[in-house]
Amino acid sequence: MEKSERRQKLLIHARDVFAKRGYHAAKVEDIVTAAGVARGTFYLYFADKRAIFEEIxxxxxxxxxxxxxxxxxxxxxxxxxxxxxxxxxxxxxxxxxxxxxxxxxxxxxxxxxxxxxxxxxxxxxxxxxxxxxxxxxxxxxxxxxxxxxxxxxxxxxxxxxxxxxxxxxxxxxxxxxxxxxxxxxxxxxxxxxxxxxxxxxxxxx
Missing domain, CATH: 1.10.357.10 (Tetracycline Repressor, domain 2)
Structure with missing residues (x-):
């Protein structure tokens, strides 16, 4: 999977996690679990939870x-x-x-x-x-x-x-x-x- 595809996948799964749990209750761990990627992979693309939320x-x-x-x-x-x-x-x-x-x-x-x-x-x-x-x-x-x-x-x-x-x-x-x-x-x-x-x-x- 290319970097752009992996990044887009994270955005899609993060969107669903935020929609289900709300911003404050959602955790980075929830996002990476939903996306099926390692926690370190998340931080290759986004500094933190707020950064990915902001982009969405x-x-x-x-x-x-x-x-x-x-x-x-x-x-x-x-x-x-x-x-x-x-x-x-x-x-x-x-x-x-x-x-x-x-x-x-x-x-x-x-x-x-x-x-x-x-x-x-x-x-x-x-x-x-x-x-x-x-x-x-x-x-x-x-x-x-x-x-x-x-x-x-x-x-x-x-x-x-x-x-x-x-x-x-x-x-x-x-x-x-x-x-x-x-x-x-x-x-x-x-x-x-x-x-x-x-x-x-x-x-x-």
Whole structure:
């Protein structure tokens, strides 16, 4: 097995251990046992438990950030409604596809230590600012209700986080498509001033 493969194997098994036991209860010994490698092998790639935890979270956050796309109201190929739906679908899909890391992000990442907390808060701040700016652009174009865009952004993040918390940590059984549809409908009945796409409207008939 090549070094990159062994490193990836450690990351995958560490993710599962953290998701099952939580950050503070998990031990390096648990990770190496799950991965089937010697303890010394772990330290060839990671300085300690925090280092591997940090990489798991950082990778996941980077993947999420790359999939948040700013809505372009001048896009001739896709309506604003479709673009909003696609954004919601991409994010929900990533979060549900890797439930172990999502559980870590929702339940264990905050509180590791002050430095890590600052990084996590920084990520949420960046996502919030991106969403806030998109909402301000939408207000200027008349597709978002006039109001406090920063507040709208925070509430939107709260909706997504709480829904995923219920699904992943509490076992609430709802299909991915239903979650996407209901988030979009909730926003459209709130601050969004866009009509559903034709395909969406037909689906609801």
């Amino acid at each position: 979270v950082d990778r996941f956050i980077a993947k999420l950030a790359m999939n948040i796309v700013r809505v372009d109201p001048y896009d001739q190929a896709r309506s604003v409604a479709d673009q909003v739906s696609e954004n919601i679908r991409r994010i929900v899909s990533i979060l549900l596809e890797d439930r172990a890391t999502t559980k870590i992000l929702l339940a264990d990442a905050l509180g590791v230590d002050p430095a890590f907390d600052r990084r996590l808060h920084s990520f949420y701040d960046e996502v919030g600012k991106l969403l806030e700016q998109s909402l301000r652009d939408g207000q200027e174009l008349g597709i978002v209700e006039i109001g406090d865009a920063a507040m709208y952004a925070i509430m939107t993040l709260g909706v997504v986080k709480e829904l995923l918390y219920q699904v992943i940590l509490r076992g609430w059984d709802h299909p991915e498509e239903t979650i996407v549809e209901e988030i979009f409908t909730f926003l459209r009945r709130g601050y969004l001033r866009v009509e559903p796409s034709k395909s969406r409207a037909q689906k609801r008939r």
